Amino acid sequence: MKQRLIILSDLCGSEKSDWLIYYTHILNQKYDLVYYDSCQLGNVDTSSNDQQIIHQQFVEGGIRKAISQLIELEQNPIKILAFSIGGLIAWRYGLLTGNIKSLICISSTRLRKEVYKPKGEIELYFGEKDAYRPPMEWFINQNVKFEVIPNKHHEIYTEREFAEEFSLKLCNIQSH
Structure with missing residues (x-):
């Protein structure tokens, strides 16, 4: 039986996550995938394509709503792969x-404001050129496993090469 893997979207949600297939076509081999759109969980209106407007909705209650929804949906210990705002949720x-x-978070920059960490195995990935990634002291204080990928920006998770290499690693499959 396959282990469940919860995937939490970034703030663009499912409408703009064509890149997700780079992960799922590999992860499906090992995991029973369950996808949650962070915007739907947080009751965030995505009719505007303006990321700042969407982000503001998350900050002004969407994050809290999304967490509450996730608590209702997932009541047993889970393995999560989360992108950007999904990582904070x-x-x-x-x-x-x-x-x-x-918990594996990729480009979850709002974590830099978190003081406490959840129990469980945690891995964090950030692009070196992501202006909002946590400072080195934060990683040390949190005592979490992390990787900063050289010469990459916030959107690293949308890049096919990164996604496929990451997914193969997560499935313990050697890339060719």
Whole structure:
């Protein structure tokens, strides 16, 4: 039986995540994937294509709503792969429930404001050129496993090469 892997979207949600297939076509081999659109969880209106407007909705209550929804949907320990804002939602879900087996966050820059960390195995990935990634002291204080990928920006997770290499690694499959 395949292990469940919860995927939490970035702030663009499912409408603008064509890149997700770079992960799922590999991860499907090993995991039973469950996808949650962070915008739908947070009741965020995505009719505007302006990322700042969408981001503001998350900050003004969407994050809290998304966490509450996730708590209702997932009541047992889970493994999560989260992108950007999805990582913050998963992190706080873990703090409130203790239900994180493992949490992998990619480009979850708002984590830099978190003081406490959830229980469970945590891995964080950031592009070196992501202006909002946490400072080195934060990683040390949090005592988390992390990787800063050289010469990459916030959107690293949307790049096919990164996504496929990452997914192969997650599945313990050697790339060719």
